[in-house]
Amino acid sequence: MSHEVEEPTYEVIGPLERFDERDNLFARERLIAGSPEERAYHALHPELVEVDRRLAAFIEGKADAQSQDEDWMGAAFYSATFGPVAALAQPDMVDGPTGPQKVEGEPADMARRVKKLARYLGADLVRIGPLNPAWVYSHRGCPPFFEGYQANSPLFDGIPDGYRDLKWGAPIEIPHRYAISMAFAQDDRLMRTTPSPVSDLEVGQVYARSALASVQLARYVRALGYPARAHHLRNYGVLVVPVAVDAGLGELARSGYLISKELGLNFRLACVTTDLPMALDRPVDLGVQDFCQECLKCAETCPPKAISRGEKVVVRGVQKWKLDEVKCLLYWGHVGSACAICQVVCPWSKPRTPFHRFVAEIATRVPAARRFLVWADDLVYGAKFEPRPIPGWVK
Ligand code: SF4
């Protein structure tokens, strides 16, 4: 059954403001103390100096673990999976020249071909939507190269010639009209060990798969004669969550992530923006806004209470539940691994069995059943989160 609707289910309250990637926590935690970027940022935001210092300690902890042989397993997993993603983030990986001739085709046929290739490349879900310019970052905050950034030192030593205009603070303009959004499923068994080196391994591996697939898909589209740019973990130019909502991959949820009917919250996103004319998909209404009103499971189980238990608020023109990213990331630093408890406890995040597909259909089609489903999920899977043991093959 199609759940497509004319407009996405988030509510636009005021003028949409573009997000400055320099304000992203992952950009702030990488600011090197005393660098020109760090001094410039904190001159504008003196109130963030202390919290950014604590955030930076998390990433420095990872680098220290690598250099001091502490947590050798986690550090080795991190290097194996996240390291190559940084290589795939180089400017000539995510973008490049287009082919000499434009291949002409019917938009519906082009969309079909692109989706088939995206699935072949590893995407579990793929949909195509318009690119709203409001979802393009205004300025770069996570450049592909961080001079002096310890965690990247095995890979990069300084900024190569030709990449110097891609520095921190550079304005970002992406004039593309369309976005191909892809979702990559995470292994439920491994993710339920979270927060652990093994869930980090799985997250890194899924990001690596998504980075390679998006780079490959963008190259394919450019070879057809159309501009195309990949967006993945280490080099985003757009906010991939609202872009995916506009394409109908799912709905924005209380947790701040996207819920898809097929994968719940248990996946990662990547996308390709382009001007290749393709038939567009529409957004969907799965009943998630109503379901999240009834269900507070992610908020109840989040250890640092970073997820809102209250009402939606207006963020840069959009009404949504606001995640406290600082509390979330500081918790990651506290436990030494990226946490994904909210992703795995969500009632929508279940293995893709016929039974769970059936339950997702009920949740979507029968509003009156949602309260019961929230209650039943607690009964069957428990209201509290208990991490699973680390699988034997990893030890
Ligand atoms: S990742 Fe963990 S700490 Fe962050 S919001 Fe989810 S449950 Fe909370």
Ligand code: SF4
């Ligand atoms: S756990 Fe419940 S409240 Fe949180 S995102 Fe999932 S459905 Fe929404």
